[in-house]
Amino acid sequence: MMRDSGALTLPYCPYLPRVDEPLRASALKEFGNDRGHLFYLRALECGQALWQQGFPAQSLLMMNRAFAADLEEHAPVLNDWPLPYKAVRWVMESRSKDQFIGNPRRHFQHLSTRMVEPRKELRSWRAWGCWALACLVFPSYPADEEQISKEGIVEPDSAEIKANLLRLGWAGEAEEWVSATLPFRG
Numbered sequence: 001m002m003r004d005s006g007a008l009t010l011p012y013c014p015y016l017p018r019v020d021e022p023l024r025a026s027a028l029k030e031f032g033n034d035r036g037h038l039f040y041l042r043a044l045e046c047g048q049a050l051w052q053q054g055f056p057a058q059s060l061l062m063m064n065r066a067f068a069a070d071l072e073e074h075a076p077v078l079n080d081w082p083l084p085y086k087a088v089r090w091v092m093e094s095r096s097k098d099q100f101i102g103n104p105r106r107h108f109q110h111l112s113t114r115m116v117e118p119r120k121e122l123r124s125w126r127a128w129g130c131w132a133l134a135c136l137v138f139p140s141y142p143a144d145e146e147q148i149s150k151e152g153i154v155e156p157d158s159a160e161i162k163a164n165l166l167r168l169g170w171a172g173e174a175e176e177w178v179s180a181t182l183p184f185r186g
Contacts (some may be wrong), residue, residue, distance in 0.1 A: 008052035016048035017041065018104045023049035028065065034088035040069035041089040044081055057102050058097035063088050065109065067126045070118065073170040083173060085180035088130050092137040104134035105141045113153055125164040128156050136181060
């Protein structure tokens with residue numbers, strides 16, 4: 001079912017800030033190289049707007065941008081809007097079958113193995129965390145076996161992802177990710 005690209009027709013994602021108007025990725029241009037708390041919040045808002053416009057794949061891309069924000073560990077915005085692990089899972093689970101999502105498992109595999117600075121290692125483990133969520137939601141979606149074979153990639157298990165988020169992530173980040181791996185309460 002195609003949606004009017006200018007209308008917020010779908011119910012809002014409870015793990016992203018509500019928006020009153022359609023937004024696109026271009027709404028992030030105003031921040032230039034600033035990747036601080038306003039960038040983070042706007043990336044989440046873009047994710048919400050794109051979700052509500054019927055574009056779950058683009059919504060996930062905006063959450064990728066939010067994960068790349070340059071925030072202090074205890075930035076006040078995180079009190080209201082923690083890192084969007086739950087939003088990533090919610091969007092993947094809530095999209096209708098006729099909405100393009102691509103292959104999130106493959107997307108997050110590529111993102112985690114091709115990460116660049118700044119904060120390359122942490123951001124890579126965040127992407128692996130999202131990859132694990134994609135594997136939960138889409139267990140039949142294939143990995144990029146060619147990349148795994150050629151590059152010798154070893155897909156991490158949940159314990160390794162959690163350990164690295166504990167080691168590199170912010171206070172409570174590993175727990176936030178673990179909570180996103182659990183079934184949502186109705």
